Amino acid sequence: MIRSLINRSLQGHLQALIQAGQLPDAAYPPMQCEAPKQPDHGDLAVPFALGAARIAGMNPRALAELLVERLRQDPLIASVEIAGPGFVNLRLSPTAYQQALNAVLNSAGQSVLRDAGHFGRPSCEKPERINVEFVSVNPNGPITIGSGRGAAYGSALCNVLQAAGHTVHREYYINDGVNSEQMRQFALSVRALKLGTEFPEKGYKGDYVQAVADQIEPQGDPDVIWWQQEAQALMLQRQRRDLETFGVAFDTWFSEQTLHDSGRVQACIDELEAKGIADRQPVRRSLKLGKKGVIEDVIVEDQPVDEDDAAGSEPTVWLRSTKLGDDKDRVLRRKDGRLTYIAGDVAYHDDKFNRPANADRLITVLGPDHHGFIGRLNAVVAAMQMSFLQQDQLEDTTKDQAQTGEFVFMNLPDLGSGGELEGLEASAQEQGHLFVDLDRFLIDTGLVKLVPERLAKLHNAIPVKKDGMTLWVAMENPKNREAIDQIQQASGCDVRPVIAHPTAIENAIRKTYTTDSEGEPLSEIDAKRYVSPAERDACQAAAKDAESKLLVQIYQLVRFMKDGQPAPMRKRDGNIYAISDLIEEIGAQAAPQADREEQVRIGRDVARFFYLMRHHDTTFDFDLDLAARQSDENPVFYVQYAHARIEQVLRRAREEAGSLYPDSNAVNGGLAATARDLHEREKQLLLQVCALPDEVALAAEDGAVNRLTNYAMELARAYHGFYDTCRVIDTDAPEVSQQRLALCVAARTALQGVLELLGVSAPLRMDRPAAPSE
RNA sequence: GCCCCGGUAGCUCAGUGGAUAGAGCAGCGGCCUUCUAAGCCGUUGGUCGGAGGUUCGAGUCCUCUCCGGGGCGCCA
DSSP: HHHHHHHHHHHHHHHHHHTTTTTTOOOOOOOOOOOOOSSSOOSSEHHHHHHHHHHHHHHHHHHHHHHHHHTOOOTEEEEEEEEEETTTEEEEHHHHHHHEEEHHHHTTOOOOTTOOOOTTSOSSSSOOOOEEEOOOOSSSSSSSSSHHHHHHHHHHHHHHHHHHOOOOEEEEEEETTTHHHHHHHHHHHHHHHEEEEOOOTTOOSHHHHHHHHHHHHOOOOOOOOHHHHHHHHHHHHHHHHHHHTTTTOSSEEHHHHHHHHHHHHHHHHHHHHHHTTTOOOOOOEEEEGGGGGEEEEEEEOOOOOOOTTTTTTOOEEEEOOOGGOOSSSSEEEESSOOHHHHHHHHHHHHHHHTSTTSSSSEEEEEEETTHHHHHHHHHHHHHHHHHOOOOHOOOOHHHHHHHHOOOOEEEGGGOOHHHHHHHHHHHHHHOOOEEHHHHHHOOGGGGBBBOOOOHHHHTTTTOOOBTTTTEEEEOOOTOOOOHHHHHHHHHHHHHEEEOOOHHHHHHHHHHHHHHOOOOOOOTGGGTTTTTTTTHHHHHHHHHHHHHHEEEEEEEEEEEEEEEEEEOOSOOTSBBOHHHHHHHHHHHHHOOOOSOHHHHHHHHHHHHHHHHTSSSTTSSEEHHHHHHOSSSSTHHHHHHHHHHHHHHHHHHHHHHOOOOOSSSSHHHHHHHHOOOOOOHHHHHHHHHHHHHHHHHHHHHHHHTTTTTHHHHHOOOOHHHHHHHHHSSOTTTTTTHHHHHHHHHHHHHHHHHHHHHHHOOOOOOSSSOOOOOOOO
């Protein structure tokens, strides 16, 4: 935040130098400052001259000289010097610190999650609606300490994305499909325990199964499905409660079975077949991958057609996911008619994109055992988003289109601005086609791509005539009634929505109005999985597009360590280690004297913080002994203690020196009134406080939530250092005292902010642990 | 066979292409009659697994390689 203040100023200086002709006008990298590694290098360092020297054709030090000359006049900067090969090191003026501090104080008492004006929220260049799915385990057991990592990571990721300015939807997918074998086994286990019938061979054991059985009261003799639904409902209840205790809440608990019940799954399979991306050919393709995912070969295996089955059953329906980059084709419907898990996934992802408040982007958080899912999920999204293929027809279209003269075009925002679009418009009009500019209709053009009638006809849509004209609208989301009505009203035409992949249509248009070749012919390997170059291009475009719409975040394994040894994931009594057990154990050991509620709070704080300490895509050892230790080594307490210390100081200030600290407004005003050179520790603390929005932005950018635990520790360190050196409450020096109180409030604001994002509490006080008796 | 992750101080790990690679713990030595010592300060400790390459500059990017951890091969 303080950096963006300076960065703005730096950019201004750069522009001024260019305008004054002191620097050649060229494409320089942005001039930005960074935190120097060594404190004696100043408050901030600007490495700009190093990178820009070559572009400007000057040596770095000479360029740095130019900068220094201007920077000396900047009121935010106290001193400047050139160091090393061409670094410009800055020391900030009291004014700069003051401005920064006041900006932070304005956020005191606010929530970084809910208050958009909070200083810790970076400015978001492109706010998106993001659906984040996480945890999503089968409802046949409690949330384990393994999935605990996904729960902690997913929930913190959501917080970070939200603070970064996005609209986040937290979602849990319930794998409650009635034809799931695992769930059937679970139901049978519960029934056996309840009725004393024979226990299934692959049954589920453990106290929690018994607990579920105890709660079920069967009337009459219900079937297995009934048992399954009862059992999973109860298990889900437990999961939900445990997750809540762990500080994890969802906006939507989405049931897989509802997709089957409503027929959506079957409808999606039909749609995929109509598109030509799924079929019933008795073959399966798989990709032979070499290093770096290069496709070395496509293996086509014939699938046996069993004569005996032929009578009553239908052929297997295959999703040709190899066309979309997955390493093998996937079964959507088995020949006995059962729908596969992936078939449900197709409908589920389709649903996520087609809700009233649909998502721009999906993030799915999965565990290490789901690593192989990335390719198939991407294929699933690509398949549903892509246009109807029917390869031979598509080829046809591109050849014949130019002669039909039956096009209606609408503005195609994806084609970009300027010449290219105007060129298309001109050539369309030359040939007597109508070009409709959506901007004139004031419609959200992001929803609408374009309308080539003949192409649309091939997409199985039915024409409607009005004044001899039909408007075919190719949309990414053809179920958006609101948008369709809007277009209908604005254009005065009948509107037919068509689902179509924008890139495929864009290519078709290009081919019609340019003399470009029809693309590279199929390579020998590609000929084994694609019918035509057009199909290849459409599939690859769809797969690439899917990659930008679905981000799969895989978190790596956690190893729990006890006494320096890996601890088993089961407890001694054979029960699964649940996240609730972990919370209770840590709480009980770390605070044996506290009441239960307090122990749960402590257990949750420690567990969450520990899970989040390492990058999610890295295996890490969860040190159970350290987690349960109530000492200086435990980083959670180190951070929380900093907050408790601040609270203590502020309490004391109110009690003992009320004149210094009548209310927070006075602290604010008192600070603005005075300017003095800050103590080195004060500067370090304030700089650290001001780094919060930068950290949030970086964490949101690549999902690296662990940055914030590091930040929290550094911030706490800065505060502890300040606290030990700088006396806050001092009635003999009221002005300094007030400034330091303000600094405390600022530090508290940042600490509360980062802890809120991590889902860890900020305690008002922490009593010293009793000294171990000798 | 392929994919993902890791290899940095004795241990656990930080380290957006930039200056002399940093913390914590462990070791050693200091600091409580002043806001909570769950704290602070000083100090010891390094061929960043190895080899090439990219460039003004590489722990960071690319290629190859060695050693660990995990995963995948119509089960969801």
